[in-house]
Amino acid sequence: MSESVAWIAVDWGTSNLRGWTIDGQGNVLASRSSPKGMGKLAREEFPAALAELLSGVDLTGPTDVLVCGMAGARQGWLEAPYLEAPTDLRGLLKGAVHPDSGSDKLKVSILPGVCQKQGADNVMRGEETQLLGLASTLPGYSGLVCMPGTHSKWALLDGTKIEHFTTAMTGEMFEILSTHSVLRHSLGGDLDTPERAEGFGAGARDGLEHPADLLGQLFRVRASALVSGRQPAWCAGYLSGLLIGTEISANRHQIGNEPVPLIGSHVLCALYGQVLEMAGAAGRPVDATAVVLAGLKAARDAA
Amino acid sequence: MSESVAWIAVDWGTSNLRGWTIDGQGNVLASRSSPKGMGKLAREEFPAALAELLSGVDLTGPTDVLVCGMAGARQGWLEAPYLEAPTDLRGLLKGAVHPDSGSDKLKVSILPGVCQKQGADNVMRGEETQLLGLASTLPGYSGLVCMPGTHSKWALLDGTKIEHFTTAMTGEMFEILSTHSVLRHSLGGDLDTPERAEGFGAGARDGLEHPADLLGQLFRVRASALVSGRQPAWCAGYLSGLLIGTEISANRHQIGNEPVPLIGSHVLCALYGQVLEMAGAAGRPVDATAVVLAGLKAARDAA
Numbered sequence: 001m002s003e004s005v006a007w008i009a010v011d012w013g014t015s016n017l018r019g020w021t022i023d024g025q026g027n028v029l030a031s032r033s034s035p036k037g038m039g040k041l042a043r044e045e046f047p048a049a050l051a052e053l054l055s056g057v058d059l060t061g062p063t064d065v066l067v068c069g070m071a072g073a074r075q076g077w078l079e080a081p082y083l084e085a086p087t088d089l090r091g092l093l094k095g096a097v098h099p100d101s102g103s104d105k106l107k108v109s110i111l112p113g114v115c116q117k118q119g120a121d122n123v124m125r126g127e128e129t130q131l132l133g134l135a136s137t138l139p140g141y142s143g144l145v146c147m148p149g150t151h152s153k154w155a156l157l158d159g160t161k162i163e164h165f166t167t168a169m170t171g172e173m174f175e176i177l178s179t180h181s182v183l184r185h186s187l188g189g190d191l192d193t194p195e196r197a198e199g200f201g202a203g204a205r206d207g208l209e210h211p212a213d214l215l216g217q218l219f220r221v222r223a224s225a226l227v228s229g230r231q232p233a234w235c236a237g238y239l240s241g242l243l244i245g246t247e248i249s250a251n252r253h254q255i256g257n258e259p260v261p262l263i264g265s266h267v268l269c270a271l272y273g274q275v276l277e278m279a280g281a282a283g284r285p286v287d288a289t290a291v292v293l294a295g296l297k298a299a300r301d302a303a
Numbered sequence: 304m305s306e307s308v309a310w311i312a313v314d315w316g317t318s319n320l321r322g323w324t325i326d327g328q329g330n331v332l333a334s335r336s337s338p339k340g341m342g343k344l345a346r347e348e349f350p351a352a353l354a355e356l357l358s359g360v361d362l363t364g365p366t367d368v369l370v371c372g373m374a375g376a377r378q379g380w381l382e383a384p385y386l387e388a389p390t391d392l393r394g395l396l397k398g399a400v401h402p403d404s405g406s407d408k409l410k411v412s413i414l415p416g417v418c419q420k421q422g423a424d425n426v427m428r429g430e431e432t433q434l435l436g437l438a439s440t441l442p443g444y445s446g447l448v449c450m451p452g453t454h455s456k457w458a459l460l461d462g463t464k465i466e467h468f469t470t471a472m473t474g475e476m477f478e479i480l481s482t483h484s485v486l487r488h489s490l491g492g493d494l495d496t497p498e499r500a501e502g503f504g505a506g507a508r509d510g511l512e513h514p515a516d517l518l519g520q521l522f523r524v525r526a527s528a529l530v531s532g533r534q535p536a537w538c539a540g541y542l543s544g545l546l547i548g549t550e551i552s553a554n555r556h557q558i559g560n561e562p563v564p565l566i567g568s569h570v571l572c573a574l575y576g577q578v579l580e581m582a583g584a585a586g587r588p589v590d591a592t593a594v595v596l597a598g599l600k601a602a603r604d605a606a
Contacts, residue, residue, distance in 0.1 A: 074529075082530075121526035151485075151522060167526070168518040169484070176483045181475055182454075211515035213553040215471040215546070219454065223424040223470070226377075227385075243518070250516040 003029055005057060007064040008106075009296040010050070012071035013126060014039040018289075019053050026297055030057075038070040038077075046077035047102035054106070065101070065108045066296045069126035072097065072110040082115035082123065086163045089114075089132035089295075090302035111299060114162060122167055127153045130263050133295030134286060135160045138261070144254050146283070148244075148264040148272050150175070154251050160298075168247045171268075174240060183218065186225035189233025191267075199230070199237025204275045206238075207245020214246050244275050252279055259284035263291055306332055308360060310367040311409075312599040313353070315374035316429060317342040321592075322356050329600055333360075341373040341380075349380035350405035357409070368404070368411045369599045372429035375400065375413040385418035385426065389466045392417075392435035392598075393605035414602060417465060425470055429595075430456045433566050436598030437589060438463040441564070447557050449586070451547075451567040451575050453478070457554050463601075471550045474571075477543060486521065489528035492536025494570075502533070502540025507578045509541075510548020517549050547578050555582055562587035566594055 003023040010019045015037040021029040036049040050065070072080030078099035083091065095112035113125035127147050134145060140159060147153040150171035156163040177183050189196060206217050221239050224230040230238070259282040262269040266285070273283035306326040313322045318340040324332040339352040353368070375383030381402035386394065398415035416428035430450050437448060443462060450456040453474035459466040480486050492499060509520050524542050527533040533541070562585040565572040569588070576586035 115526075115530050117530055121523055121530040123526050123529050166516075166519045167522040169521045170518050172484055173518065173521075176479050180479045180483050181472070212549075213469075213514075214517050215473055215476065215550050216469045216553055218472045218476075219470040220424055223418075223426050226426050227418050227420055227424040246515075247518050250519055 003027075004060050005029060005063060007066065007300065008054065008057075009293055010053075010065055010067040010071075011126065011129075011292045011296075012067050012069040012076075013037050014070045017049060017053055019050075020293060021057055022297070028293065038073060038075070041077075043077060046071065046099070050101060050106065050108070051103060059105045062105055062107050064300070065106050066093070066300055067108060067110045068129035068292065068296060068299075072112060073125055076110075078110060080110045080112040082113050083128075085114050085116045085118070085122075085165060086161060087114060088161045089128055089135065090160050090298070092128065092132060092299040093303035111296075114165070116165060119164060120166070122165055124153055124155075124165060124167070127155070127263075128162065129295035129299065130288065130291045131155055131157055131162060131295070132160060132298050133291035133293065134261060134263065136294050136298040137286070137291060141261070143256055143258055143260070144251070145261045145263065146251070146272060148262065148268040152247060154254070156254065166251070168250070170243045170247045174243055177218070177239060178236070183221045183235075183239065186222050186230070186235040187232055187239065189231065189236055193233045195231055195233040196237035199234035199239075200241035200271070200274075201237075201278075202234075203238035203241025203243075204245035204278055205241075207242045207247075208249045208275070208279055211246045211249035214242070217242055217246075240271070241275070244271055245278075248272070248275050248279055252281070255279075255281045261286045263288050306330075307363050308332060308366060310369065310603065311357065311360075312596055313356075313368055313370040313374075314429065314432075314595045314599075315370050315372040315379075316340050317373045320352060320356055322353075323596060324360055325600070331596065341376060341378070344380075346380060349374065349402070353404060353409065353411070354406065362408045365408055365410055367603070368409050369396075369603055370411060370413045371432035371595065371599060371602075375416060376428055379413075381413060383413045383415040385416050386431075388417050388419040388421070388425075388468065389464060390417060391464045392431055392438065393463050393601070395431065395435065395602040396606035414599075417468075419468060422467060423469070425468055427456055427458075427468060427470070430458070430566075431465065432598035432602065433591065433594045434458055434460055434465055434598070435463060435601050436594035436596065437564060437566065439597050439601040440589070440594060444564070446559055446561055446563070447554070448564045448566065449554070449575060451565065451571040455550060457557070459557065469554070471553070473546045473550045477546055480521070480542065481539070486524045486538075486542065489525050489533070489538040490535055490542065492534065492539055496536045498534050498536040499540035502537035502542075503544035503574070503577075504540075504581075505537075506541035506544025506546075507548035507581055508544075510545045510550075511552045511578070511582055514549045514552035517545070520545055520549075543574070544578070547574055548581075551575070551578050551582055555584070558582075558584045564589050566591050
């Protein structure tokens with residue numbers, strides 16, 4: 001006899017949609033994923049995308065579907081107003097909104113994001129759930145958390161409370177510089193080459209040492225190709241290292257002696273870990289999927 | 304009786320082509336311009352573009368055509384190898400290359416750009432001629448020169464000698480962030496509004512104060528719109544001010560008590576002048592066309 005589904009966890013990002021059926025003991029029964037991220041859907045297409053993701057899942061009755069991420073953005077399924085930092089993330093479910101799923105069996109709650117007005121304006125959507133998950137995975141952890149990505153988040157966490165956070169546009173900057181700027185002429189090659197690694201190290205050093213001169217250092221990608229005959233793989237590594245080094249340098253003053261938990265893709269976490277070590281600090285990669293799930297579970301348990 | 308053409312000055316940039324006929328006393332007889340910049344031309348199209356620019360110009364015999372700018376780039380008409388900084392810019396014509404103009408009457412010389420290997424790799428093409436022109440306009444000037452634009456140059460000049468220079472990708476960064484990044488959703492409005500000016504001031508202050516955190520400050524453009532309801536004109540001003548403030552902050556240590564000569568468009572020079580004053584320094588706008596012409600003339604006279 002198969003376990004029955006107690007509730008459903010969903011991470012609905014800009015690019016992808018992932019869901020997990022969970023039993024009464026909190027164990028994952030099955031996982032599903034689809035490319036129907038928020039960015040590809042009109043408001044009225046969300047119910048069908050969710051139904052498609054869950055097609056064939058056997059539900060005994062009305063079932064809670066807990067959603068985090070961009071589905072709650074203004075341009076998503078239904079806007080979930082932000083909680084304002086500093087805030088205890090155990091309050092996420094209280095701030096949820098409830099769109100009509102179009103099915104009697106799916107009772108959807110979309111968790112809010114977190115905004116910040118004190119100090120400097122900022123917003124996150126999805127990362128708050130990972131942070132709550134981290135807090136339940138590392139109970140009592142107090143300190144900085146780094147979440148590398150398109151828009152990297154650096155959050156100061158005290159248990160389940162988010163104190164303050166910043167956003168660095170590092171990943172998106174790499175993307176648009178590689179695709180649209182004059183630097184694109186100098187970039188190329190494979191990720192896994194000694195040239196790429198050497199360029200990455202050189203860029204990271206320059207970023208760590210001269211964070212205030214990013215606009216100037218960037219042009220070295222082009223000039224190094226023209227003047228010193230640097231190869232495309234070296235230049236691509238340099239650009240990546242320069243951006244990550246600059247980001248880490250800007251946050252260096254917040255980093256204590258404990259390793260900084262890193263939540264992101266394996267590749268990015270490895271690169272951030274390397275640059276943190278160059279800066280005399282250390283990183284501690286955390287499984288990103290595990291903390292999303294732990295966060296959705298903790299949000300549900302706290303309510 | 305009309306004055307006869309003694310030589311022809313040409314500024315051949317990436318986007319535009321401009322030419323001036325000059326008499327024996329160094330006076331401009333007429334000016335022409337065309338949108339046939341280097342970026343739009345294949346190698347074999349340069350002679351026709353020049354002939355078209357000069358169509359109807361009455362030449363008494365073989366005439367020197369002195370060209371500066373991107374026509375001498377690798378992807379231009381004929382590559383003019385770089386001089387290497389530090390170097391005396393009076394030597395520009397000696398480093399010129401001579402493509403076949405396709406006409407017995409047009410004896411073309413393309414001036415070299417300047418590269419830098421000492422310290423940090425860098426390159427310029429076209430600005431070196433403006434710098435030589437500035438040196439002949441302000442004889443004996445010694446100090447920093449700022450040339451705002453797509454790729455802003457900051458050069459340390461000592462008379463006609465260029466000692467060192469850097470490049471900041473400020474203008475291109477504004478362009479690609481406005482067009483391709485998530486920030487584009489928050490930008491808009493007219494240049495000439497109080498909101499734009501207010502945003503510019505706020506961004507410039509943040510850039511001057513936190514130059515090492517550009518990757519983080521940039522996201523404030525988006526967050527200010529979402530959290531504080533900032534309008535598109537304010538956000539566009541903020542982005543512009545933030546980038547210029549960050550650039551000027553990175554160069555602040557090089558700026559002495561004398562006003563910094565600013566060579567660029569009127570609009571940009573006014574903005575840079577404003578931010579230099581916020582940084583406790585001052586700018587001194589210089590007519591960009593006048594220094595190109597003075598530079599081509601000085602290069603010719605020095606040979």
